[in-house]
Amino acid sequence: xxxxxxxxxxxxxxxxxxxxxxxxxxxxxxxxxxxxxxxxxxxxxxxxxxxxxxxxxxxxxxxxxxxxxxxxxxxxxxxxxxxxxxxxxxxxxxxxxxxxxxxxxxxxxxxxxxxxxxxxxxxxxxxxxxxxxxxxxxxxxxxxxxxxxxxxxxxxxxxxxxxxxxxxxxxxxxxxxxxxxxxxxxxxxxxxxxxxxxxxxxxxxxxxxxxxxxxxxxxxxxxxxxxxxxxxxxxxxxxxxxxxxxxxxxxxxxxxxxxxxxxxxxxxxxxxxxxxxxxxxxxxxxxxxxxxxxxxxxxxxxxxxxxxxxxxxxxxxxxxxxxxxxxxxxxxxxxxxxxxxxxxxxxxxxxxxxxxxxxxxxxxxxxxxxxxxxxxxxxxxxxxxxxxxxxxxxxxxxxxxxxxxxxxxxxxxxxxxxxxxxxxxxxxxxxxxxxxxxxxxxxxxxxxxxxxxxxxxxxxxxxxxxxxx
Ligand SMILES: [Ca+2]
Numbered sequence: 386x387x388x389x390x391x392x393x394x395x396x397x398x399x400x401x402x403x404x405x406x407x408x409x410x411x412x413x414x415x416x417x418x419x420x421x422x423x424x425x426x427x428x429x430x431x432x433x434x435x436x437x438x439x440x441x442x443x444x445x446x447x448x449x450x451x452x453x454x455x456x457x458x459x460x461x462x463x464x465x466x467x468x469x470x471x472x473x474x475x476x477x478x479x480x481x482x483x484x485x486x487x488x489x490x491x492x493x494x495x496x497x498x499x500x501x502x503x504x505x506x507x508x509x510x511x512x513x514x515x516x517x518x519x520x521x522x523x524x525x526x527x528x529x530x531x532x533x534x535x536x537x538x539x540x541x542x543x544x545x546x547x548x549x550x551x552x553x554x555x556x557x558x559x560x561x562x563x564x565x566x567x568x569x570x571x572x573x574x575x576x577x578x579x580x581x582x583x584x585x586x587x588x589x590x591x592x593x594x595x596x597x598x599x600x601x602x603x604x605x606x607x608x609x610x611x612x613x614x615x616x617x618x619x620x621x622x623x624x625x626x627x628x629x630x631x632x633x634x635x636x637x638x639x640x641x642x643x644x645x646x647x648x649x650x651x652x653x654x655x656x657x658x659x660x661x662x663x664x665x666x667x668x669x670x671x672x673x674x675x676x677x678x679x680x681x682x683x684x685x686x687x688x689x690x691x692x693x694x695x696x697x698x699x700x701x702x703x704x705x706x707x708x709x710x711x712x713x714x715x716x717x718x719x720x721x722x723x724x725x726x727x728x729x730x731x732x733x734x735x736x737x738x739x740x741x742x743x744x745x746x747x748x749x750x751x752x753x754x755x756x757x758x759x760x761x762x763x764x765x766x767x768x769x770x771x772x773x774x775x776x777x778x779x780x781x782x783x784x785x786x787x788x789x790x791x792x793x794x795x796x797x798x799x800x801x802x803x804x805x806x807x808x809x810x811x812x813x814x815x816x817x818x819x820x821x822x823x824x825x826x827x828x829x830x831x832x833x834x835x836x837x838x839x840x841x842x843x844x845x846x847x848x849x850x851x852x853x854x
């Protein structure tokens with residue numbers, strides 16, 4: 386009897402260190418990765434090679450219906466960073482969000498740093514074009530990556546025209562960018578293994594330009610050069626993720642690290658991405674544009690398996706903060722949910738609504754409520770029952786006008802709460818006035834130029850004011 390009593394006494398004296406230790410948090414974002422271009426999608430083509438992601442999937446939770454809040458890079462990143470629909474800030478398009486996420490917004494490191502987290506950002510930022518928008522100025526202790534554009538050359542890492550930054554300093558680097566991002570993230574983990582730490586690892590892989598080391602490309606021989614390069618880029622990103630996991634395991638912090646993996650939007654079909662079985666891809670609000678590979682891994686707390694209810698990239702920030710035990714100010718209003726009670730089986734999934742909108746100029750909008758999804762592309766509407774038709778092949782809009790009206794109203798109500806687009810246009814394409822909206826870019830520019838010229842000219846008796854309606 387003496388040994389058990391001794392053990393019990395020891396347990397009583399030792400604080401429950403593990404339970405009270407804040408988890409390390411890593412958010413890994415792939416860029417333009419096809420839904421089926423990962424091994425953990427059972428419908429992946431046979432040539433896909435992502436063993437490290439597959440290993441993460443086996444140890445974590447695969448979210449089969451994981452969404453991002455937009456269909457291109459920078460708007461979804463604005464949503465991810467703030468946990469709120471980016472449209473609340475008037476950011477609808479790539480041009481808008483890429484011009485800058487307002488500095489007044491509170492993002493991951495600004496919540497986590499005061500709670501004792503070391504914070505780092507690696508890779509693509511795309512939330513502001515120049516150093517004034519650097520992540521180094523908004524809470525990240527360490528930064529290694531590029532700022533302004535959606536894309537970066539993978540080999541030319543010393544170009545002053547498209548610099549790589551360490552912190553706010555321009556640095557000249559060598560190597561393959563995806564490798565370098567993995568190495569930098571792994572080094573950060575090793576350095577801060579005493580924890581807690583937060584790393585935002587935003588690969589530009591597998592976004593264009595489709596570049597990878599020749600020997601890697603040569604391993605694939607699909608008869609399509611773009612496809613070969615894309616697969617090689619995916620493989621190299623997977624290797625980099627493998628390095629990150631090795632650093633976590635070597636540092637003894639694997640178990641208590643909460644890791645998210647997503648793609649920022651769907652794969653571009655024009656560049657040989659595979660989104661099977663989903664319809665469409667990047668630049669569309671069909672599932673192929675907004676449903677992405679999505680993993681959540683926290684071995685100490687979450688049982689491995691599959692999660693079938695829809696979740697959003699907007700959920701990542703609230704979930705991370707809950708895991709870290711960080712209470713947010715009462716006025717903070719996330720659109721995302723803390724997923725931990727659900728994933729731990731403490732609560733049951735409730736029906737949720739999800740919204741997309743890229744403003745009047747692009748003309749895409751969509752809403753999902755329960756299993757129903759309504760997708761608008763300018764004056765074309767499609768209604769789909771995702772429970773039976775994940776590929777959005779069977780348009781029920783004509784058969785079910787009441788459902789179309791119901792979902793349109795739901796989207797209208799949501800959109801009414803959003804800000805006007807910061808750059809141009811209206812919140813949504815006006816279906817009632819299609820003729821006016823069918824102007825080409827050149828025609829629109831001509832109209833704008835004429836309006837500007839008119840403003841510069843003083844009114845003359847020959848140009849009487851138009852009668853008021
Ligand atoms: Ca992207």
